[in-house]
Amino acid sequence: MTVSWQARELTVGDLADRSGVPSSALRFYERQGLIRSRRTSGNQRRFTRDTLRRVAFIRVAQRVGIPLSRVKEVLALLPEERTPNREDWARVSAWWRDDLTDRIEHLQRLRDDLTECIGCGCLSIDRCALANPCDTLGDEGPGARRLLGP
Amino acid sequence: MTVSWQARELTVGDLADRSGVPSSALRFYERQGLIRSRRTSGNQRRFTRDTLRRVAFIRVAQRVGIPLSRVKEVLALLPEERTPNREDWARVSAWWRDDLTDRIEHLQRLRDDLTECIGCGCLSIDRCALANPCDTLGDEGPGARRLLGP
DNA sequence: AAGATACTTCAACAATGGTTCAGGTTCGCT
DNA sequence: AGCGAACCTGAACCATTGTTGAAGTATCTT
Numbered sequence: 001m002t003v004s005w006q007a008r009e010l011t012v013g014d015l016a017d018r019s020g021v022p023s024s025a026l027r028f029y030e031r032q033g034l035i036r037s038r039r040t041s042g043n044q045r046r047f048t049r050d051t052l053r054r055v056a057f058i059r060v061a062q063r064v065g066i067p068l069s070r071v072k073e074v075l076a077l078l079p080e081e082r083t084p085n086r087e088d089w090a091r092v093s094a095w096w097r098d099d100l101t102d103r104i105e106h107l108q109r110l111r112d113d114l115t116e117c118i119g120c121g122c123l124s125i126d127r128c129a130l131a132n133p134c135d136t137l138g139d140e141g142p143g144a145r146r147l148l149g150p
Numbered sequence: 151m152t153v154s155w156q157a158r159e160l161t162v163g164d165l166a167d168r169s170g171v172p173s174s175a176l177r178f179y180e181r182q183g184l185i186r187s188r189r190t191s192g193n194q195r196r197f198t199r200d201t202l203r204r205v206a207f208i209r210v211a212q213r214v215g216i217p218l219s220r221v222k223e224v225l226a227l228l229p230e231e232r233t234p235n236r237e238d239w240a241r242v243s244a245w246w247r248d249d250l251t252d253r254i255e256h257l258q259r260l261r262d263d264l265t266e267c268i269g270c271g272c273l274s275i276d277r278c279a280l281a282n283p284c285d286t287l288g289d290e291g292p293g294a295r296r297l298l299g300p
Numbered sequence: 301a302a303g304a305t306a307c308t309t310c311a312a313c314a315a316t317g318g319t320t321c322a323g324g325t326t327c328g329c330t
Numbered sequence: 331a332g333c334g335a336a337c338c339t340g341a342a343c344c345a346t347t348g349t350t351g352a353a354g355t356a357t358c359t360t
Contacts, residue, residue, distance in 0.1 A: 011357095013306060023307090024349055032347095042356040044307055064260055065215055068347075093264060100261045104254060110214055111250045114243060161327095163336060173337090174319055182317090192326045194337055218317070 009038075009046035019055045026055070034058055034072050050083050057092070064100060159188075159196035169205045176205070184208055184222050200233050207242070214250060 016023045029035045030045070035054050037045040054075060061071045077092050078084045166173045179185045180195070185204050187195040204225060211221045224242050228234045 011307075022349080025347080027308095028348060040307095040356080042307085043309095044356065060260075060264070062347090064257060097261055097264050100257060100264065104257050104261065107214060107250060107254050107257070110210075111247055111254065114210070114247050114250065161337075172319080175317080177338095178318060190326085192337085193339095194326065212317090 009048060010051065012037075012045050012047070015047050015051060015055065018052060019059070021055055021059065029055070029058065029068075032068060032072065034068060034075060048083070053084070053089065054078075057089075057096075061096065064103070066096075066099070159198060160201065162187075162195045162197070165197050165201060165205065168202060169209070171205055171209065179205070179208065179218075182218055182222065184218060184225060198233070203234070203239065204228075207239075207246075211246065214253070216246075216249070 010018070012023045012026055015021075015026055019026075026035065027045075030037060035047070035051050035058075037047045037051070040046060057075065058068070058071055061074075062068075074092050074096060077095070078088055160168070162173045162176055165171075165176055169176075176185065177195075180187060185197070185201050185208075187197045187201070190196060207225065208218070208221055211224075212218075224246060227242050227245070228238055
């Protein structure tokens with residue numbers, strides 16, 4: 001192996017090896033517009049090295065349950081015409097961190113409600129904040145009309 | 151409408167109306183073994199009223215991303231022979247809250263790592279704790295071998 | 301220039317969590 | 331007893347996130 005790996009484009013296999021993401025998934029990401037490649041004269045994909053960062057970003061997002069459609073939206077904020085720099089990445093990462101913070105807060109509220117419910121012998125449908133988060137109780141007879149709001 | 155709603159079994163439509171969960175989903179839950187019903191002589195479902203709690207439990211779990219297979223496991227901890235009481239529900243809810251706490255902690259760690267990464271201009275693949283959570287860097291040439299561990 | 305390896309596309313399949321529809325049956329009310 | 335609303339099953343379909351395999355092509359190394 002020479003030093004020729006440097007500054008060269010990556011084949012789909014290279015990208016798979018370095019990212020730990022199977023080629024099949026990478027092709028899928030490309031089909032979905034999350035990453036891009038140029039093609040050789042023989043129709044093979046060649047990725048620029050910054051694609052490695054994009055893939056890293058995608059996988060981290062996936063780990064916390066962000067759907068690819070959403071990841072795509074965020075990646076669209078990166079510049080098209082040039083290789084994204086440190087600032088660009090910091091910007092999209094920050095956006096993403098905020099999203100994560102929201103998710104955490106949501107889960108915490110839910111857990112706190114649940115803790116209360118355990119205290120009150122809950123999941124009692126007609127009183128429980130969890131089961132009845134929108135507080136829309138029925139008024140034709142007892143019991144809630146809906147467990148979950150719109 | 152008489153007072154006859156009281157103490158009577160619920161049809162699938164009743165359960166749907168009261169829980170806000172479509173009948174199709176309720177039938178699906180039954181197929182998956184998450185809820186049970188008896189059948190009338192004409193083969194229609196009749197649910198006991200505590201099924202409403204089970205459905206509440208299922209939907210709350212779903213809201214935080216717990217897969218039905220897991221919900222099923224937890225519901226299996228409820229007694230079969232009698233209607234679950236307040237204690238029974240408190241027990242399974244507690245179990246479930248612990249699960250939620252784990253999820254929250256996981257997300258928090260992830261966010262903290264990400265915050266660091268923003269500070270360091272990160273997602274730099276070869277250094278980032280997030281992109282390289284198992285700290286398994288390659289040693290044949292620069293760059294990480296994998297972004298995500300097993 | 302040959303041969304090994306990696307690449308290409310397309311189609312089918314998988315798991316999760318359901319919805320919708322067709323064709324037929326039952327329930328409850330009058 | 332009759333009528334309409336609700337119920338039954340089974341199959342097909344939806345989105346998401348990919349994997350697997352077949353048949354054929356390109357690239358790299360020697």
